[in-house]
């Protein structure tokens with residue numbers, strides 16, 4: 001998917017840029033303006049996701065440290081299964097992959 005986006009050659013018909021100078025994939029100015037506005041919201045969402053991702057992984061590592069310092073286990077697999085299932089129910093098979101990546105980020109270096 002990423003390769004498709006990167007490899008697509010820019011032609012005369014797709015040479016338009018938005019107000020920030022980013023290629024929009026269209027030479028139509030109205031469409032380019034709309035795309036620019038939507039991209040601002042997309043960028044804000046991406047930043048929120050990054051911030052939440054980092055906050056979650058720090059919290060998860062904190063739980064792991066607290067539990068191990070008290071003689072407990074590093075992981076609780078039943079809780080992890082619940083989380084994977086929550087994401088799968090909400091997002092389908094991609095949700096499973098997202099949850100597994102989230103849990104991996106929370107483990108930190110093993």
Ligand SMILES: C=C(O[C@@H]1C=C(C(=O)O)C=C[C@H]1O)C(=O)O
Nearest residue numbers: 060063075076077079080103106
């Ligand atoms: C954060 C915890 O520790 C571990 C990490 C989890 C997570 O990242 O959500 C879930 C279960 C545990 O394996 C927890 O028990 O809540």
